[in-house]
Amino acid sequence: MREAILVAFIGLVILTLIPFGSVTPLPFAFAAIGMFALAIVSILLFAEPRQSRWVFKIALLLLVVLTSWTFIQTIELPVNRLANPAWGAARDLAGVQYAAISVEPADTLASILWVALPFVTFLTGLILCDTDQRARKVLASLGLAAGGIAVFGLLQFSLFPNILIVIEKHAYLDSLTAVFVNRNTAATFLGLGTLLMLTLVRDIARSYSIHPPGEPGRNLLLLRTWIYVLLLCACFTALMLSRSRAGIFATFIAAIIYFPWLVINWNSSRRYLTPAPRWRSVLKLLSAVIFIVLLLSMFAGQAILRAQERRLEDDDRFCILPGIWRAISDHWLTGTGLGTFRTVFSAYRDPACGIFGIFDRAHNFYLEGFLGLGVTFPVATFLTFAVLAKVFWRGLSERRRLRHYVLLGIAATVLVALHAAVDFSLQIPGFAVFFSAFLSAVVAISLGRSHGQTDRQYV
Incomplete structure (x- = not known):
């Protein structure tokens, strides 16, 4: 039964990605209903x-607190001092008697599901990943899905550059976006997919190297190794073609964290292995770092050219930051209501940033969350990072053979956290669900071993 539900869980996570990251109501409703049913x-x-269990309880507590506070923002308050000042103007001008923290209670109420879905995905993943083998199955499935989507994106971008899945593409015509509308979300996803496929290549290559010659299954392992290598190359190539400056840079930082350790400890789990001289480890470390730098300089030319042509001070995302900070300073305690950025920010927009276009997102996950939820959001964010830090520290201390999965979790968290400071990938339901499922698996691996179950020798 658990295996069947786990397969359904993995399938639902992958399906949530495909229709533009489930940003439209119908796919999002399907994903939410399916995930809540699986959770129950x-x-x-x-x-x-x-x-x-302790991570499960903290995540559940955060879910309850955030959704409860979001709901409180929508109700009519007996004390008008907490209500947004806009309601006072509405009362004076139109006789509106309603007053709430949120300036758009209906939109804030609808945003509860957008917050709850990633949390429920994470909680469900923790329940289902009760062994290392199941957690690795989730990670392998997510990695292969990312590789498959990368191959689809490359074919689509090469053969039908003006088509996005089945509709005409109107934005980012010069960039690969795979199944997403925005190239930055695609870059975050493909960066995470590259890290996952790098892990799968390492595991399958080591399995092949220790498989005794002549035994059944060796040729199949070789075939799987080459398939995984091709999928890794597809993820990396698609990432470069996304032309996302921040996405490629964040992946580069994550790779600097993860790849050198992977190279140094390629054979670290073998028993009775003679310790390598220190100079050899240092040489491997420097070689891995140089390799990553050369890879970036050779293949990230388009993103580097974009960075040179359009400096940071000319980027609208950075031009609007002072206005966002002014809005936060006026509503730092209670927030303006989740999902109200588009309405609230219009009053703080600097005309120097241009009069064209509507900013419906802050292009900064942390600032938009702070503006919407008030001081509750940074407290919840700090607690989340503190819990993850404790989990990964314990994983590094206690895991041996699967320690690289702990490093994978650290690198991926750095990637997503860095890119979230300049983009809204975590606000796209499909990617948020994908990353939540990923986190649930690496947390499960970091906190324990299989309960009396031994992983297969060749996987």
Whole structure:
């Protein structure tokens, strides 16, 4: 039963990605209904996870607090001092008697599901990933899905550059966006996919190297190794063709964290391995860093050219930052209501940033969350990073053979956290669900081992 539900969970996560990241109402509703149903079934059948119980409880607490506060922002308040000042103007001009923290209660109420879906995905993943083997199955499936989407994106970009899945493409015609509308979201996803496929290549290559010659299955392992290598190359190539400056830079930082360790510890899990001289480890480290730098300089030319042509001070995303900070300073305690950025920011927009276009997002996950939820958001963000830091520290301390999965989690978290400072990838439901499922698997691996189950020798 758990295996069947796990397969359904993986399938739903992948399906949530495909229709433009489920940014439209119908795919989002399907993803939400499916994930909530899986969550209810999982908790009723299997109860709380054992080894990651404390993380499960903290995540559930954050979900309750954030959704409760979002709901409170929409209700009519008996004390008008907490209500947004805009309601006072509405009362004077139009006789409106309603007053709430949110300037758009209906939009804020609808945003509760957008917050809840990634949390429910993470909680469900923790329940289902009760062994290392199941957690690795989730990560392998997500990596292969990312590779498949990268191949689709490359074919689509090469053969039908003006088509996005099945509709005409109107934006980012010069960039590969795969199944997403925005190239920055695609870059975050493809960067994470590159890290996942790099991990799968390492695992399958080591399995092939220790598989005794002549035994059945060796040729199949070789075939799988080459397929994984091709999918890794597809993810990396698609990432470069996205032309996302921040996405490529964030992936570069994540690769600097992850790839050198992977090279140095390629054979670290073998028993009775003679320790390598220190100079050899240093040489491997420098070689890995130089390789990453050369790879970036050779293949990220288009993104580097964009960075040179359009400096940071000319980027609208940075021009609007002072206005966002003014809005936050006026509403830092209670916020203006989740999902109200587009309405609120118009009053703070600097005319020097241009009069064309409408900013419906802050292009900064942290600032938009702060503006929408008030001081509750930075507190929740700090707690989230603190919990992840503790989980990864414990994983680094206690895991041996699967320690590279802990490093994978750290690198991927750095990638997503860095890019979230200049983009809104975490606000796209498809990617948020994908990353939540990924986190649930690496957290499960970091916090424990299989309960009496031994992973297969050749996987």
